[in-house]
Amino acid sequence: MISNVETMLSYFSQIRRVYAQEIHLRFKDENFSPNEISILILLSNNTSINTSSQLTLILGVSKGLISRSIDSLLSRGLIVCLPDTKDKRIQRIQLTKEATPLLRRLQKEIEQINEILLQDISEEEISQMETTMIKIIERFKKREV
Numbered sequence: 413m414i415s416n417v418e419t420m421l422s423y424f425s426q427i428r429r430v431y432a433q434e435i436h437l438r439f440k441d442e443n444f445s446p447n448e449i450s451i452l453i454l455l456s457n458n459t460s461i462n463t464s465s466q467l468t469l470i471l472g473v474s475k476g477l478i479s480r481s482i483d484s485l486l487s488r489g490l491i492v493c494l495p496d497t498k499d500k501r502i503q504r505i506q507l508t509k510e511a512t513p514l515l516r517r518l519q520k521e522i523e524q525i526n527e528i529l530l531q532d533i534s535e536e537e538i539s540q541m542e543t544t545m546i547k548i549i550e551r552f553k554k555r556e557v
Contacts, residue, residue: 417548420548425472428450428453428470429446431453431522431525432449434521435453435521435525436449438521445484447473448481448485451471451478451481451482452485452490452514452518454467454470455491455506455507456507467482489510490507490511490514491505491506491511492506492508494506
């Protein structure tokens with residue numbers, strides 16, 4: 413039984429690492445690190461992310477590793493960093509159009525991985541987990557100021 417939110421976040425972090433490692437193997441010819449793949453997946457599911465705090469928290473890795481991964485993705489032209497419209501100290505990471513073909517391929521690989529990993533888990537179990545996660549997120553949002 414999950415005892416607290418940190419334990420639950422740890423589980424999700426472990427799942428993200430498994431995905432990143434599996435995708436890393438499938439993309440080995442492109443020389444992406446597992447961390448770069450995790451960042452691309454996160455960005456494909458979010459419009460933009462704060463470079464320093466959100467990625468470090470979500471991925472559970474050091475700021476230095478995040479910085480190196482961002483630099484690599486920037487040099488490949490797959491992302492851009494833009495100043496936040498409300499707070500110029502914050503940089504937001506966004507995917508570029510050049511990332512679109514790679515993201516399509518990533519999505520196909522993720523679908524194949526899902527089929528394998530989730531084959532013994534019922535739709536009902538997945539739906540219940542999603543419902544629970546939505547409740548937790550809503551409670552956190554209510555507490556935000």
